[in-house]
Amino acid sequence: MRIFDPHIHMTSRTTDDYAAMAAHGVQALVEPAFWLGQPRTSVGSFVDYFDALIGWEPFRASQFGIRHHCTIALNPKEANDPRCREVLDVLPRYLAKDGVVAVGEVGYDSMTAEEDEVFAAQLELAKRFELPVLVHTPHRDKAAGTTRTLDVVRESGLPAGRVVVDHLNEVTVKEVADSGCWMGFSIYPDTKMDPDRMVVILRQFGTERILVNSAADWGKSDPLRTHATGQAMLAAGFTEDDVDQVLWRNPVEFYGQSGRLDLTGSAAEDTFAGNSILRGARS
Amino acid sequence: MTRGPQPGAARRPATTAALGADVSAFAGRPLAEVFPAVTRTVGKGALGNGWTADEAARATLLSGAGRAEIAELYRFGDTAEKLAILKALQLEDIEQIVGEDGLALVEDAIRTNDQRLLAAALGPYATRHLPAATFRQAVLKCVFAGVPLAAVDGLPARADDELKRMMADFAAERRAAGRSVPEDLQPYLER
Numbered sequence: 004m005r006i007f008d009p010h011i012h013m014t015s016r017t018t019d020d021y022a023a024m025a026a027h028g029v030q031a032l033v034e035p036a037f038w039l040g041q042p043r044t045s046v047g048s049f050v051d052y053f054d055a056l057i058g059w060e061p062f063r064a065s066q067f068g069i070r071h072h073c074t075i076a077l078n079p080k081e082a083n084d085p086r087c088r089e090v091l092d093v094l095p096r097y098l099a100k101d102g103v104v105a106v107g108e109v110g111y112d113s114m115t116a117e118e119d120e121v122f123a124a125q126l127e128l129a130k131r132f133e134l135p136v137l138v139h140t141p142h143r144d145k146a147a148g149t150t151r152t153l154d155v156v157r158e159s160g161l162p163a164g165r166v167v168v169d170h171l172n173e174v175t176v177k178e179v180a181d182s183g184c185w186m187g188f189s190i191y192p193d194t195k196m197d198p199d200r201m202v203v204i205l206r207q208f209g210t211e212r213i214l215v216n217s218a219a220d221w222g223k224s225d226p227l228r229t230h231a232t233g234q235a236m237l238a239a240g241f242t243e244d245d246v247d248q249v250l251w252r253n254p255v256e257f258y259g260q261s262g263r264l265d266l267t268g269s270a271a272e273d274t275f276a277g278n279s280i281l282r283g284a285r286s
Numbered sequence: 287m288t289r290g291p292q293p294g295a296a297r298r299p300a301t302t303a304a305l306g307a308d309v310s311a312f313a314g315r316p317l318a319e320v321f322p323a324v325t326r327t328v329g330k331g332a333l334g335n336g337w338t339a340d341e342a343a344r345a346t347l348l349s350g351a352g353r354a355e356i357a358e359l360y361r362f363g364d365t366a367e368k369l370a371i372l373k374a375l376q377l378e379d380i381e382q383i384v385g386e387d388g389l390a391l392v393e394d395a396i397r398t399n400d401q402r403l404l405a406a407a408l409g410p411y412a413t414r415h416l417p418a419a420t421f422r423q424a425v426l427k428c429v430f431a432g433v434p435l436a437a438v439d440g441l442p443a444r445a446d447d448e449l450k451r452m453m454a455d456f457a458a459e460r461r462a463a464g465r466s467v468p469e470d471l472q473p474y475l476e477r
Contacts, residue, residue: 050362057364062400096362099322263326 004233004246008032009254010137010169010187010216011226013060013071014052015039020219020226021067027230031070031266033258034060035108035137037078040221049077049090057102070266072258074107074137075100082121083113091124098132104261105129107137108169111148114141119155126159135165135260137187140175149175153182165260167214172196173204180208185257189218190228198228198235205236210248214257298336301379302349305335307342321347321359322367337373340366345374353387356380360391368395368403375411389415396424404428405437413440422449429456435470442473450474 006029013021013034024032034056043049056073064071075097077090097103106129111118129136138156141148149168156166163183170189171179179186188204189195196204201215219226233246258264299305311327312320324347325340332338337345348356348371360371372395374380375388384391388411395407408416408424416424421444428438435441453474457467467475 054362059400062365093362096318096322099319100364101322101325101366102364 004028004230004243004250005030006229006233006250007254008216008226008229009167009214009258010035010189010218012037012218012220013064014055015221016219016226018063018067021064021069024226025067025069027227028233029069029226029229031072031254031264032064033072033074033104033137033254035074035105036076037108037139037220038080042084043081044084044086046087046089046093049087050093053093053097057097057100061102068268070268072102072104072264074105075103076107076109076125076137077121078108079110079112079118079122079139079141083115083117088121091121094125094128095132098128098134101263101265103134104258104263105135105137106132108139109136110139110152110168111141112139114144114148114151122155123159126156126161129165130159130161133261135167135257136161138166138168138184140168140170142170145170145172146174149178153178153184156182156184167257169214169216170195170218173200176204176208180212185212185214185253187214187216189216190232191218192223192225192228198232201232202235202239202241205241205245205249206239210241210245210253212253213249214254215249300377302346302374302377303379305333305337305342305345305377307339307346309343309346312343312347317347317351317355317359318362322364325366341370341373344370345377345380348374349377349379349383351383353384356384357387357391360394365400365402369406372403372406372411373409376409381411381414386415392416393420396420396427399431401431401433404431405433408438408440410439413444416440418444418446418448422446422452425449426452426456429453429468429471432468445474 008029011032011034036053036056053075061071075094077087081087098106106125109122109125126136138152140152152168167185167187168179169187171186176186188201190198190201215229215232217226217228218224229250233250236246255264321344324343328339328343330338330340333342356371360368363371371391375384392407392412395403398404404427421440425438428435453471457471457475460467
């Protein structure tokens, strides 16, 4: 089983996690920029964090044979702190980097006017840098937040296929499926989604346009939930090819829209050769 | 002791002009957004002169930039950008632009724990500009981090008695722990 975890916060994880992930088939991942638990109070904290996402963390991942990419954005929670607003000004520098394959996580936390502005501004940046977008949906008032998210995405004019709406569940999946956006699911030990509930959703909605992630971070979470979901799919009668589509080919297709995925040395090299920046000019 | 083999050393470019890189495709756009995206445009094929296409293009872009601009590109650079800037410091015209300010970049790279940056920091610019104490610590860090000493431009020329003492102490510490002493340290332990 080859796995591409499309959403995991490795900055918060140990080398033991990297080793376990590699042993369970994880060969590539995307680490979205998000909040760190402890609120940040200055732009400098973000810049050092972004530098880690394009510097130290890919280096750490490479020691376990895992290809590391990231997404860059001002997250919705900290978008509400005026001291963090200037982060928007440094984003263009980072959105130009090779290792940055999407704008994210953007979206709503408390659905404030500030979040509205920052979300819209970053959708514009996604257009300018021709990048896909990773949208976080709120934990509170999730259904209403998801509806509002889809409205804003529609108004932005971005093609729905360039957007993944993440942290979906049984209540919010239908609306996103109908919108044409990609559907993201975070498989957690207790909350969000679990492998068996995910299997039920896959039965109902099929295996296309679906991304399954562990969203493992600094909270109670598990970087091997992607693998557990693959096992649950097989136990439920899905084929190896179905599992490969959900856990590998789908994230490669979604983030591959950036033209910046570098899967050199991974199992994908043969199947997705056109996207390796190491192969020469793309022009 | 001889240095490791250096393919193409005889015609190693000394200036950005000698690199022969065409950067006209990047004209008229902000350097802060162009510089990170260079590889996606020109690729990273070897040019046969010790440089890759993206390294050469980045060096050429730097030759049109100011000292502060180069420092800022380094500050916000990803690993590939930083490696390209560190490599470009060996070119005469780039060295002229940055002057002594290149030291801050070299020292930043030496502080990291990334072997690639550490090795790239210790090129000809560091050989010419790095103070002795910093150079010795950086060389010892290479030994710790597994960077081959053949990658350090300033060796063996800058291996003074103090550096040899530090190397001997390191070797003694390793032997006391029953651990191996890196092969490429041997020539420095022999007198």
